[in-house]
Amino acid sequence: MAKIIDTSPRPAQSSSRPRRNIIEHTLADISHTLEQSLFAEEIARRPGLLQSLDPRVKVISILLLLIAIGLSRSLAVIAGLYFVTLALAWRSSVPMGFFVKRVWLFMPFFTGIVAIPAFFITPGPPLVQLPLGLIITRTGAMTALFLLLRVGASVSAGVLLVLTTPWNSVLKALGVLRVPDVFILILGMTYRYIYLFLHTTNDMFLSRKSRIVGRLKGAEERRLIAASAGTLLSRSLHLSSEVYLAMQSRGFRGYPRTMDTWKMRWVDWVWGAAMICVVAAAIWLGR
């Protein structure tokens, strides 16, 4: 009789985390990206306010929101628009902690670095005196705050769109902004095959991991990465020619024909009108 293998989870052997090598890092990153993609797709399928709207209306309303955030000269108005994105996330079943962290966790690394000089080099009345004769000016602090809030609110609006809409619908909805079909087709294929290559890379690195004992030296790690990149490039070239044949086989002759089946409902029109009002009010108040 066959022996049944116990597959119940085992407790962790040790709480200390050993230092990871390049293979383990890559595997962890790939796995994280795939998990994030699945999680985002799951949120986009939840019942919620933004999920129930036509993707075209969503794309246009988020674009209007971005314009209002960009044009506003009032900190209060930008903060207000940021709270609008938070309210929309809450009504769309987006986990608040995840949403806020996704935007603000990496902000200091990107915008923060750009904003730091503004504290010191913008002329204006002094706010804080630091050692070495450095002075943070009131105008500098306001400029940096404007930049951080504006970028934070804009990124929040973008993240909200992507989290509440399947990526393929976002791409398709770009057609409403007169983005050429061929460009949308290429973007869609790029997105689709990135995931295929993520799986391929994952398998390649797993197979390496299964054959490596101990730690690799720097030069060996670099060689491993170069070899993997070369293999992936060669596979992607082969795949691209096969995909082109598959497209040809189904009648593709160089110019794609596409269509969507979305239908505007009254709720979409109401939403669109409401967003136009909010954005117009924000632009007027923040002028």
Place this chain on the structure above:
Amino acid sequence: MAFQGQQVSYAYDGKLTALDRVSLAVNTGERVAILGSNGSGKSTLLKIMDGLYFPTDGTMCAFGTPLTEQAFQDETFSFSFRRRVGFVFQDSDVQLFSPSVWDEVAFAPLQLGLGREEVIERVGGALSALRIEKLHDRAPHHLSGGEKKRVALASVLSLDPDVWLMDEPTAGLDPRSQSWLVDFIIQQARAGKTIVTATHDLNIVESIADRVYVLDEEHHVVAQGTPTQVLSDRALLIACNLMHEHRHWHAGRTEEHAHPHIHIPLHTHEHP
């Protein structure tokens, strides 16, 4: 006649031979299997039959017209040919290039210029026939292997082609999906479709083919006949690397048998 190939040869980059003077004929409504081991040229032959590659020597005709690059320059011929012939690739990932299942299934009808209502109707019909309506807005990279194969079939079914060219359709599928796929092929054959399947899965040959061509490792057609005739020719199957001799255990004793790549009930054992 659906296809007639005369002394068809093909070499990749003009050097690497994939087919060597292959002749075959496929009648309308016939089910034909092309058997051969890996690298024997089955996939290349199917691509030539689908007008994706063109013979470096010899001729391949479809519905009486030679398949040449010049012929496909003619939009009317190209449209009519693509409308009549559907190709299911071995690797579903190659075939599923659209961002969603619905877009994938709608791709062919749209490229062939069908009207909006007809496209919607055909996509709905194909999704329903393959029982994948629920997957319509899913991205291909979130599907299982069996689901991908169903979507790949739906993407061709939406064309409703007269001829199906299938490259290793059961490769990588679990037993239930394999069995379902064989049923699908039988169903299409009953609907009067011409079906050409390239495979080395001897398990399915009798179910999906009325006639079989065998390619050897030198890229020649070395035999043709009914599935029963071909499958009972053990020497031929071993010579073409479709079956091999090996030693294995049977209820505690070692035996040597000829086996196909995938086990089929060509032999039985009395187990104690």
